[in-house]
Each structure stands twice: as C-alpha cells, then as structure tokens.
Amino acid sequence: MHGTLRKLHAGKRGTGTTLDRFRLNEVVSQVAFAGRRNRVYREIVALAGVGPGDSVLDVGCSNGYLARRLAVAAGPSGRVAGVDPSAAAIADARRRATAAMTFTVGVAQRLDLPDATFDAVTCTLAMHHVPARQRAAALAEMYRVTRPGGRLLLADFDPGRLPLMRHPGSGRTHRAVATVGPLTELASGAGYRVESSGTLPLLRYVRATRPES
Numbered sequence: 001m002h003g004t005l006r007k008l009h010a011g012k013r014g015t016g017t018t019l020d021r022f023r024l025n026e027v028v029s030q031v032a033f034a035g036r037r038n039r040v041y042r043e044i045v046a047l048a049g050v051g052p053g054d055s056v057l058d059v060g061c062s063n064g065y066l067a068r069r070l071a072v073a074a075g076p077s078g079r080v081a082g083v084d085p086s087a088a089a090i091a092d093a094r095r096r097a098t099a100a101m102t103f104t105v106g107v108a109q110r111l112d113l114p115d116a117t118f119d120a121v122t123c124t125l126a127m128h129h130v131p132a133r134q135r136a137a138a139l140a141e142m143y144r145v146t147r148p149g150g151r152l153l154l155a156d157f158d159p160g161r162l163p164l165m166r167h168p169g170s171g172r173t174h175r176a177v178a179t180v181g182p183l184t185e186l187a188s189g190a191g192y193r194v195e196s197s198g199t200l201p202l203l204r205y206v207r208a209t210r211p212e213s
C-alpha cells in the first residue's frame, strides 16, 4: 500500500499531475482503504443515524462520495448539503447530485449556513486539512448549524495506523501531518455531548449530540 501511495505522490511532484487534487484524493482513498471504503462509509452513515426525511450536512465533502450515501439514507424527503473549499470537487459533486442535494464552496470554520438547521452533521477525513488553530472554530460552526437534539459524526485518521514514513509534501512523517488531537475533546469543546467513540479501518470517530437546551 505504501509503495503505491509513494508512486502517486512522486508522479504528482515529478511530472505536474494531470489529476485534480480531489481525483487524487479519490484514488488515494481507494488504495488506503484496500477495498473496504464502501463498507466503512456505509458504517459512517449508520453511525450518523441518518434516516428518512433527515436534513444532513457533510463538511469537507470533496466530490460527494459520502454525501451521495447520506442522500440514499435520507430518502426522497431528506436533504443533503455539502461544503468544501475545492471548486473543482464541488463542480464534480454537483454533476452527480440528485435534486435533494446542494453543494457549496466554503470552509468548515466559516459555514455560510443558518443556525440550527441540520439533523446530522458529518465530517470525515477533512479535519486534518483544517489548520490546527482553526479546528475549534470549525467545530463551533458545526455546532451552530446542528439543530438542538441533532447529531455530529466526526471521523479522521487513526494516528496509530498512519505510516511513520516521510510525507513527500512536507518532509514530516504522515503521522505528524495528518493527526488531529482527540476528536472527543474537539466535539465536547464546541458544546456537543459525546455519545460514543471508536475505530473503523484506518479511522477513529466520535458520535455526539447537540443538547436540547
């Protein structure tokens, strides 16, 4: 696995990649999850507790891989919104979207969305992209747009399963580059009540609820 990832990064650096970054992310995810990506993301949808009629926000949605699965769970009466800073990823997500899905260019730490709107907010593998000093602001924004009683599912790399080899972009290790602090602290620091936490292949997650009052 690590050899393949190294080649992908090397091709990008050496030749000037013809892959958009989000397409590279897609390939890296497929390789990194080693055939388990679909199963892992089905589990994420279940952990987020998304059901028919729910209004759901996916933060750092890239081209909508998870959002499309959330939309299936939310059914025809549900709504799914996705936010990501990559205009290319959002354009691709919009091309694949159903009428119940909307995608917007933006960042987690400044969500251009109304207060108390969503039954569930998901954020997978995006928090390590948010600068460390802005992660609390990103969680505060997710909390603001979650309706009282609504849920958060936050997942990111499990540091214990990240390679210690050098990250080609930064010269630091993958573990140093892609590790977010304890997800439970991020969630509770924003005001969420932590319900549970655990691990999935490659990932750790926290499930939390915005208290009713």
Ligand SMILES: C[S@@+](CC[C@H](N)C(=O)[O-])C[C@H]1O[C@@H](n2cnc3c(N)ncnc32)[C@H](O)[C@@H]1O
Pocket (backbone or CB within 6 Å): 022, 025, 029, 059, 060, 061, 062, 063, 065, 066, 083, 084, 085, 086, 089, 106, 107, 108, 109, 123, 124, 125, 126, 127, 129, 130, 131
């Ligand atoms: C590794 S991809 C994960 C995509 C998707 N959530 C998934 O689980 O496959 C990380 C995504 O985070 C996005 N991202 C980077 N900075 C961000 C920020 N400040 N707020 C929200 N998303 C961000 C990137 O554009 C990228 O699409």
